[in-house]
Each structure stands twice: as C-alpha cells, then as structure tokens.
Amino acid sequence: MSTKKVYLEMIAFLESHKDSKISDVLKMEEFKDIIVAKKNSNTILKDENGKVFAIFCWYHKQWELLSEVEYGSKASHHSGFNTMCKIGVNKWTKAQSVAKSEKSKLLDLVASGELDPKDISSRLDEIENQRNKVDMKDAPKGSKEEPKLK
Secondary structure: OOOOOOHHHHHHHHOOOOOOOOOHHOHHHHHHHHOOOOOOOOEEEEEEEEEEEEEEOOOOOOOEOOOOOOOOOEOOOOEEEEEEEEHHHHHHHHHHHHHHHHHHHHHHHOOOOOOOOOHHHHHHHHHHHHHHHHOOOOOOOOOOOOOOOO
C-alpha cells in the first residue's frame, strides 16, 4: 500500500518523534508548519503580459526561471508546462522504475529463501523511502523564495 504524497512529510515528522507525547508534538512549530495550509499555493508566476516566467518545480521543491531551466509542455496543465523541470522528470521517472523493479524482485527473493516473508514489509518501506528521496545532484539553479520579475 502506498501513502498519499500530501502525507509523506507529516509521516516522516511523526516517525522521527515517535517517542514523544502527542501533546508535545502538537505544540511543536515544525508540526504546525506541516499541517497549516500554505499561504501561496500558486506554482507558476506570470509576467504582466500573462506569460509564465517561473515555475515551482514539484521534484526539486524550488522556484525555477523558465529562462534558465528547461520545462516540457503539458497541454492538460493550466500553465501549459509540466510541473517538474526536465531534469526532475527524468530523475522521478527513473526512481519510479527502480522502485517497481525492486518490488517485483521481492517475490523471487522469498521464493529462493533469500528473504523471510516477515521482512517484506520493511523491505517495501526501504524501497518506498529510496523512491521518495530527491536527488539534488545536477539540480538546476533555483530558489526557495518566489522570484521577482526583472
């Protein structure tokens, strides 16, 4: 079973504080930052002519200027662009492929006796954690802050 992406950050936070009391966790600023709705959920910025000049890359979690970073087109998105830069799309796609391959090998490992069936769950967790890691190597130049139109 996979976890919805919107909950991954909260789950990671809760797992890192699993020995804490719920009342303590609820008071933590980091927890509040995760659960509070973001003020600006806009992922594209347009200039005064309505032309997109920056996109918040879903993969790298940073703002990237279209003048500096290549984005593929996506007709079904309101911006006309993909939600990830081309580098991010390639890395995300590869991670999905590797995870699928690793998951399919588990049954063979159990059948050959190399993996105990009770260890499948922890192996699936390892595969999922690896799949969700963001590879920032070769990441395009970006910013956590919204860029201003020059």
